[in-house]
Amino acid sequence: MYKSIKMLSAHGLLMGAIGKVGGITVIGCVGAGYAGMSNASGESMAPGAAGGALEEVVVTARKREERLQDIPIAVTALAENDLIQRGVTGVAELSKSVPNFTVDSQSSVGGMGMRGIVNVTRNIGFESGMGVYVDEVYVGRPAAFNKNLVDIAQVEVLRGPQGTLFGRNTIAGAINITTKNPGDELEGNIRTTFANHDSSRISAAVSGPIIENTLYGRLSVLLDNREDDYIENSAGPDIGSVRERGFRGKLRWVPRDDLEIALTVDSTTTEGASNVFELSEIGPEAPPGFSIPTPEMRQPNVTQQDFMSRDDRDTRSGSLRGIWDIADDLTLVSVTAYNEVNFEVLSDNDSRGVSLSHSSFNDDSRQFSQEFRLQGVLSERWDYTAGLFYLDQKASAERSSTATAPMNPLTGDPLTRAQLGPFFPLFVVGETNNAGNTVAPIGNISSSAEVRTEALAIFASSDFDLAENLTLNTGLRYTKEEKSLDFIQDNTSFTLHPDVVSRPGIDDGAWSGNLSLTYILDQTTLYGSISRGYKSGGFNPDIVPSGDEIVFDSETVWSYEAGLKAELADGRARVNAAVFLTDYDDLQVQRLAYTPVGKGFAITNADQAEIWGVELEALFVPVNGLTLGASIGYTDPIYKEFKECASGPGGSNAIDCDGNQLNNASKLNASAAVQYLFSIGDPGQVYVRADWSYRDEVFIEPTNTGRTRVDSRELVDARAGFYSSDQKWELAIWGKNLADKEYVHTVFYIPTFDITSSLFDIGRTYGVDIFYNF
Known part of the structure; x- marks a missing residue:
């Protein structure tokens, strides 16, 4: 088996993105699925050619180039052309069609996850269980997860624990993004989109040699605007406009045949109201003022806000990657990176024309990471990867x-x-509150926090051919993490929250790893795997009702998976399926805490949680030009044991969440697509495409109460495009959410005021794309 694998080398991963844009197939997706077409520059535009055979898929899910059909991991791979045809411009939009991949919102304090594990990381002490990597660099804070997918070679979504090779915070899975690299020829593109809501998106890229056969460069830029304030605001200016600016620059130096060094820098700035939560429900314990309904309540994209909501983000990163082919069967890889993520979120908590409550969040993160890997061959039957990883955040x-x-x-x-009276026995102006402070007419609950994290890991993975078609893969990683928190909370409001000063520390260490068997026969691969994942403990520097629940423990998971990958009908059909069981101990859960001093946000450990599920992805070309695709994901995500997950007023009447559905986990998600490509003679080719997607209801809180439920949704998108015969021009019209469904992405409950807010979708969008390659 090993002989079919191309080792990571100067001609491997770095060059893997060059000239392959049209040659990577989507599993369970309709797109560049067969006989991809490229112009002389390698910038592919057309979704396929007249041939009916599916193209071979190459991925780097195990840090080297391999056929997707050969590896014992459930992976969905999408090339740039597949992203374009689906209308996917950011990571969050992948949730429409990737099985068991969930996004609760695109906010800086939102959450993403896989297979039932979705962590809403609203503070700096809580890490996501899913990792995002760009050109092998760990992104770090979840506020930067929703990458704008510009100038991308491919995206791979790896489901299940990836703790051996990808490392920290990949207990649920990982997203592996590979950007385009500069090659030997001068090439580039200009891509424009004009859409309703006064939206425009312009990107451009240029690439080529700077010094022949030695130094190459690539530069890409993005301008993405939505100028329409589509949310009607009766208390002030309308809301909803967003502007994004970004660039990425790459230099690739090849001083000799066995050495390659790549320097990458990128920056993205987003400004505006990308996520606006609107008042949707008022509870029985809402204070006076907050308890009065508004005419706009529950109306999609209609609100009252005297304090304008915003979500501004800046992300910057730089990386230096070196690949040295020490010998024919030994390669050293070094990846050095620095990341910064800064965001400011402003929100009108009450959604009213008077200033009852508003919030501001300002978070900054700086991260340095270093990874060294040795990849080699011990014999014709045995290859390995071993390495060290360090992170300082x-x-x-x-x-x-x-x-x-x-x-x-x-x-x-x-x-x-x-x-x-007795109906609202909280503090009033002039009295002394629980914090020992005098209640002000307009009080303030504020906090300041700093989290330091240092992580060190050693890891190794190997493939050993037990027989001609049978391979044993083993992987092991040991991670050591030290964390410290400096947290201060101060309260001058009428609420019951105390002042808090807390400076705890965490010293965690654990093993993670995997064991799998892969059997390949003709065009069918069978595999079975066992994986152990680990995520270190953390902190909850949020609006807390006491200082007792600042620290939570680490979590671990055992995952068992069996899968089948098959190519049928003389290469015209591909079916990939997996069944899995994940067993969590001490699962980290964000919940609402109701204590003797009031309600607040808490993160605690549920004793046991269990998720079993299935995934199926299929792609079929019944006749030349016609491609059908479908995917389905099903999970049964439950808390097996979660005692006293909530309580009644004053901390009494404890509630157990045993048997309840996990936070933000949908049971069923599915998608289907159809695309037809045909020639119109000398001018070029035309294609038409339709996509359908469905996602089941979720609950944002372990009690699974009605007010924390987000209803199911069903969406239809469509696209029609023309490609010129010289593969230089593409013109397409498209529409998303064609039925104009009014649905909610997620809800947010504010316990202090007993009100719920909802994030509504923007509704139907449509536009035109004009692309040019040179």
């Missing part, structure tokens, strides 16, 4: 939420405790 956060004390609506004077 510093994250800081400044959080502030205002709270206007209950007032007499007629006089505007502060209410007294006697006037409030």
